[in-house]
Amino acid sequence: MRALCWHGKGDVRVDTVPDPKIQHPRDAIIKITACAICGSDLHLFDGYQPTMESGDILGHENMGEVIELGSEVTNLKIGDRVVVPFTISCGNCWFCQQGLFSCCDRTNPNAEIAAKAMGQSPAGLFGFSHMLGGYSGGQAEYLRVPMADIGPIKIPDSITDEQALFLSDIFPTGYMAAVNAQIEPGDTVAIWGCGPVGQFAIRSALMLGAGRVIAIDEVAERLDMAEGGGAETIDFSKSDVHEELMRRTNKRGPDSCIDAVGCEASGHGSADAVIDKVKAATFLATDRVHVLRQAIMACRKAGTISIPGVYVGMGDKIPLGAAMNKGLTIKTGQTHVQAYTKPLLAKIVAGEIDPSFVVTHPASLEDAPEMYQKFRDKEAGVIKVVMRPGR
Template identity: 65%
Template sequence: MRALTWHGKGDIRYDKVDDPTIEEPDDIIIKVTACAICGSDLHLMDGCMPTMESGDVLGHETMGEVIETGGAHSKFRKGDRVVVPFNIACGQCFFCQKQLFSLCDRSNRNAEQAAAVMGHSPSGLFGYSHMLGGYAGGQAEYLRVPYGSVGPIAVPGDLEDEQVLFLSDILPTGWMAAENAQIEPGDTVAIWGAGPVGQMAILSAWKQGAGRVIVIDEVPERLVMAQVHGKAEVIDFSQTKVYDALQEMTNGRGPDSCIDCVGTEAAADSGIMARVDRVKQALYLGTDRPHVLREMIMCCRKGGTLSVPGVYVGVIDKLPFGALMNKGLTVKTGQTHTHRYLAPLLDMIVKGELDVSFVTTHNAPLSEGPNLYKTFRDKADGCIKVVMKPGA
């Protein structure tokens, strides 16, 4: 089959690789009908994530048609359309029973590597390093799905792929980001990053009771999308000092909740700390650029909440922990417990209460993936979200 593969920093290729096969009794194999490039895939492209190996198949936002099932699998039949969550969960361990699916104890085949870095291992992820399981990703013609009776969700035949594909990651991620923000009715929510996850967080914040949503970014197309589709107020951080703007907009109190939809490769102004972050990352003296985290700590109101769905991969420094503690801030983080949200979010889509297809700006064959990775990374051609179709 053909797939998008990683061959080092900045080197994404459209390669021929081995077809997936059934390995465990509950596996399913799908023929991929649509997949997407996620912002966190860019961290792989930029070489930020350790334990990637040349030839690894990328991608964790995937849906398709079931073509084969393991001997013990009984949930899906050949021909069923399914969306596959980006994280892999067994459904039976201590954490899965608590619906903390991204913390599954069984699905990471290389858990000892992750535990050595993090203390304990999170769940396995599709297409996201050997430290997180070494699973082939879904930017491919076919995908093997472990624990097939636990993760995927069937989707109605009358819905287009673009209406449901984002259940695989960015829609549940935006929803959990808003949930972790502990929004109370009428709250002011500030969201850093108006990329795909940021757009989902905007919609989710409104649906969870926000009275006001303010979005921080510098990319014109993203800010326009946040205004038009998200009905949000916007701050262009390249033109305005974010702290001053937020204090003025909230009468000096600060937002009730702040959401980091950016993560490890945050852009920033030309201040000294931004330059230090970039130099340290380039010299492998630091793994992350935590500008957004620092700014959220300073901007959030006293007693407020910080929600961090943005991906971080290692260690950060110069974090104003004194401000975090003395302001009494709550911090909630984590990879999304995707499985928990699939059914309720799909129900909203089916009922017409939620339409997220607007975020797609580029729809192309999988073969164009290497160039589209660069387009997405460089924010060129108005690119906000890329959807690809094998064989198109």
């Protein structure tokens, strides 16, 4: 089959690789009909995520048609259209039983490596390094899906691939970010980053009762899309974000702040952002945490910081004193996707949201290397790339 493979920092190629096979009775094989490039994939592309190996297949936003099933998978049948959560979860461990699917105890075969970096291992993830399981991703013609009796969700024929695909990651991620923000009716929510996750966080915050959403970015197309979703916007290349948030909230600060950027944050005219960039470039730090610092300093006292943006290692000069003395709540985590797919699918079916709004660049799998570059460099108005293998 054809698959997008990582070969080093900034080097991804579409290669011919062996087709996946059933390895366990709980496996399924799906023929990919649509997959997407996620902002988290750029952390791999840019070399920030450790334990990648040359030839690893990328991609964790996947859907397709079931073509083969292991003997223990009874909830699916051949020919079903399914969306696959990016988190691989067993459904049986203590964490899965609590609905904390991204903390699954049993799906990372390399748990010891992750535990050395994090204290304990989270769940295995598709296409996201050997530290997190070494599972092949779905930017490919076919995908092996472990624990297929727990993860995949069947999609009705009335819903298009472009409407359903983002149940694999960015819609649940944006929604969980808003849930973690502990929004009360009428609250003001500030969201850093108007990429795909930020776009869904904007719409989810409003679904959950936010009175105002203030979205922060510098890319014109992203800011326009945010405004189309009901947000006020701040262009951080033109305004001091802290001063502008204080002005708009009568000096109180937003009730909740969502960091939808993560470890590759940038800033204009900010000394800490420049230092972060230098340290990352010289391998003195792994994560650029400028946005997290801004969110902590801007959030109102006794407010909440929600962090869906991916961090991969160590960040420094985080203002913990401000967080503690202001009484902030900080909630983070990879998304418990399986907890959200069914209720969010119901919202799509009911017409409450059409997730296809975020798609700006349909493409073929063979276009993937070029689209990674354009997405990373914010060129040509790229916000979300959806690829169709075999076309």
